[in-house]
Amino acid sequence: MTISSGRRRQPSLAQLRAFAAVAEHLHFRDAAAAIGTSQPALSGAVSALEETLGVTLLERTTRKVLLSPAGERLAVRAKAVLEAVGALLEEAEAVRAPFTGVLRLGVIPTVAPYLLPTVLRLVHDRYPQLDLQVHEEQTASLLDGLHSGRLDLLLLAVPLGVPGVVELPLFDEDFMLVTPLDHWLGGREGIPREALKELNLLLLDEGHCLRDQALDICREAGREDAPVTTTAAGLSTLVQLVAGGLGCTLLPRTALKVETARSSQLLTGAFAEPAPSRRVAFAMRAGAARAAEYEELAVALRGALAALPVRVLGPDA
Amino acid sequence: MTISSGRRRQPSLAQLRAFAAVAEHLHFRDAAAAIGTSQPALSGAVSALEETLGVTLLERTTRKVLLSPAGERLAVRAKAVLEAVGALLEEAEAVRAPFTGVLRLGVIPTVAPYLLPTVLRLVHDRYPQLDLQVHEEQTASLLDGLHSGRLDLLLLAVPLGVPGVVELPLFDEDFMLVTPLDHWLGGREGIPREALKELNLLLLDEGHCLRDQALDICREAGREDAPVTTTAAGLSTLVQLVAGGLGCTLLPRTALKVETARSSQLLTGAFAEPAPSRRVAFAMRAGAARAAEYEELAVALRGALAALPVRVLGPDA
DNA sequence: CTTGTTGATCGGAGGTAGTTATCAGTGACC
DNA sequence: GGTCACTGATAACTACCTCCGATCAACAAG
Structure with a gap:
């Protein structure tokens, strides 16, 4: 009642x-x-x-x-x-109008300079109505922006393991070892991972996921101590430090050509297979309204990556 | 344009x-x-x-x-x-009117007979306006009902590890070993878990989480093979099989008194501390409209459990 | 060709929800 | 202590929207 x-x-x-x-x-x-x-x-x-x-x-x-x-x-x-x-x-x-309007894309700094040329050309050629606004930030900041609605789509290294975020894997790329000219590993191929235990490795600042990945690789190689001596805010700086003889560093394959071309004081070494690698993917909110567009964009981008030295992935990798 | x-x-x-x-x-x-x-x-x-x-x-x-x-x-x-x-x-x-109207509670069969008396008395005394409708089903069916909206609140063994479901832990209870009179472990205390490796253990049918928990405990004890010989649809049947000398079984502490009282052909053994145990909890949809009521109900039920042979938990356990 | 069923359209009644103008209560300030 | 500025509530009016019953046009089945 x-x-x-x-x-x-x-x-x-x-x-x-x-x-x-x-x-x-x-x-x-x-x-x-x-x-x-x-x-x-x-x-x-x-x-x-x-x-x-x-x-x-x-x-x-x-x-x-x-x-x-x-x-x-x-x-x-x-x-x-x-x-x-x-x-x-x-x-x-x-x-009503797919691939039109603004798409706010967040990209991590260790991917942006090497992949954006491809992305921008793709969008310009294939989706000319799409107004791509790029934001270069570190992973944590990107994820925050994605959740708060400040960003629509991210381009970064995965896995993230964040609930509510869907990853669309794009490709895997190996890490290469960049050394000074006179380094004992300089230019070699088939370098065993264990070599990392002995190296003076230069890393990016705190917050860069590439730094964490490099540390993980060192840990997997059996290295106990943190190999941190110097840090740098960008890969370009890092490579210049290597050229100056301060140590070695790991560089993702896509960054290699651009970053090592500036100096003749560098050698590039390849790890033994399976080489340490990272996976790069799009990330979007689960249930994003434009999910279908992002998936199509991922498919298109995978196709456009053929020219790059990476292992392109299928949509379900 | x-x-x-x-x-x-x-x-x-x-x-x-x-x-x-x-x-x-x-x-x-x-x-x-x-x-x-x-x-x-x-x-x-x-x-x-x-x-x-x-x-x-x-x-x-x-x-x-x-x-x-x-x-x-x-x-x-x-x-x-x-x-x-x-x-x-x-x-x-x-x-507008908390603790009124219908609350559709799902309970697993290995909890229902032993806990419902306490729950029903609590609801009747403290929330007389609440129309509790009890549904006894196995865990998978309960979770399905919770998601589909057929059920509001579950009472079952955790952890579930299901995203979108929030668990409100209530208590931990030990498993006891029930044996025939002439069993070599009959009535002992401080039984090491390794003893499980040697036993002919009777289990519930497929689908009962208690069966899976028992198998887990056996695995942890180092048992390789599946100890399945006979199975039963309910704990009462299981205990009768033990009384008949077909093997031993594990019984949750809350079920012990009721189930062993019917037969004089049984002995109860206790494991060495820390004894194998299960955790019983409420489970609700994350974001459930009546979440506050369910939490209050959990608090009230924890208080009402003092008389039972269980370790009552705090809300954040 | 007839008939039954489909979703769309029409015209009028009723109610919803918005506006401007105004009211009444309260705290700040000199 | 009185004045004033500002608060949300109310009143009166208007516009629009949505609803209903009745009807229409298109289609399929017999």
């Missing part, structure tokens, strides 16, 4: 938007301005929602507005509804 | 409901009846939504209705929106 009168109507999206805006601003007039309506309309919408739900959402005084405990919980749900609507609209937009 | 005219309005929930209903029934009149409106209203709503989104959702002929590819994708989004609205309404209901 319920006391509440009559049957309850369904809340409207306008009401949920009104509530969400008030919950965010905690101020009716500001919230009204934010969603482009009048204060009375918003006031009425929130009241109607409270009536509909049978719950007091806000503690109002004439001087300030507070969310009630119930309001706190329901504001989350309201935002979820509005997000779902946003996703639907975004998907409709994507369906 | 867009061809489409004017600014687009927002879709309404009624429109999304209309579309979702048509997508489900693929028939306008049936769909209209399903959501309690007239066919013209529904027809208009879908048309308006197509206009709003700028996308053709349905391929209509006068004889049949098909979802367009875009419609397929957007129907999923529309359903997601409606689900989010449903979650909001459910949460509002829960806020």
Whole structure:
């Protein structure tokens, strides 16, 4: 036996938007301005929602507005509804005109300089309507941006092991050993990984995933101590340090040609098979509205990678 | 330069409901009846939504209705929106009147008979408005029901390791060794786990998690072969088989008293500390509308378990 | 060719939701 | 302590939207 009168109507999206805006601003007039309506309309919408739900959402005084405990919980749900609507609209937009509009692509610094030429040419030739905006950041920052909606698609090294993020693998590439001219391993092939135990290895700064990968490879090779002596902010700098004789470094295969061409003081060595390698992939939010486009983009990019010294992967690798 | 005219309005929930209903029934009149409106209203709503989104959702002929590819994708989004609205309404209901209405609780067979008395008494005394509907099924079926919305809350052995499911641990309980009277381990204490390697162990049928746990314990004890000779559909049967001298079995501590009281042909042995054990917990959907209630229920149940021979856990164990 | 069924269209009634103008309560400030 | 600025709520009005019943046009079956 319920006391509440009559049957309850369904809340409207306008009401949920009104509530969400008030919950965010905690101020009716500001919230009204934010969603482009009048204060009375918003006031009425929130009241109607409270009536509909049978719950007091806000503690109002004439001087300030507070969310009630119930309001706190329901504001989350309201935002979820509005997000779902946003996703639907975004998907409709994507369906209506695929490969148009802005695509905010995040790329890690150890991939960007070597892969972007290929990516940019591909997009320009094949999807000329697509406005690609590139953001070069480290992995952690990229993932944060992906989740917060600041970025749409990432190009980085995987596996990430982050739930809610889908990886579209593109290719594997080996790491090469770059040494000074007079180094005992200089220019050799079939270098065993164990050689890493003895080397003075130069690494990137903290935060670069390439640094962590190099450390992992050292660990796998049986090296106990951290081989850190000097660090550098970019691969170019790193290579210059090697040329200066300060040590050796690992370079992904795609970076090799560009970075070693600048100096005649370098030699390149190849590891014995299976050489240490990294996998590069696209990453997107699970359930992204434009997922189909990103997958098509991945297919196209795999095709465009044929000229590069990498092992291109299938979509399910 | 867009061809489409004017600014687009927002879709309404009624429109999304209309579309979702048509997508489900693929028939306008049936769909209209399903959501309690007239066919013209529904027809208009879908048309308006197509206009709003700028996308053709349905391929209509006068004889049949098909979802367009875009419609397929957007129907999923529309359903997601409606689900989010449903979650909001459910949460509002829960806020308005917590611990009232129906709670569909799923329980595994090896927990139900021993814990339900405590649970039922607790709910009856403390939450008399709560209409507890108990469903006894095996873990896989329970999880399926939880995801599909057929069940609200589960009571089972953890860890599950299922994403999207939150576990609220309740207690740990040891496994005891039940043997015939004349067994060489009969009634002993401090039995080493390695003894399991030598035993003829009777197990439950496939699908019972207790069976898998027992097999795990055997594996940990170093047993290579599967100790399966006979199986039984329930612990009561299993114990009768032991009393008949067909072998030994493992029984959770909570089941011990009830199951061994029926026969004088049994002895109970305790393993050496730390004894093999299982953890029993509530499990709910992540983001469940009534999550706060389930957590309170877990707290209350932990308090009510003091009389049982188990190690009650804290909420973060 | 007739008939039944399909989804689309029409015209009018009702309600929803928006607007502007105004009210009433509260805290800040001199 | 009184004034004032600012808060959210209310009132009155209007516009639009959505709904319904009735009807229409297209199609398939017999």
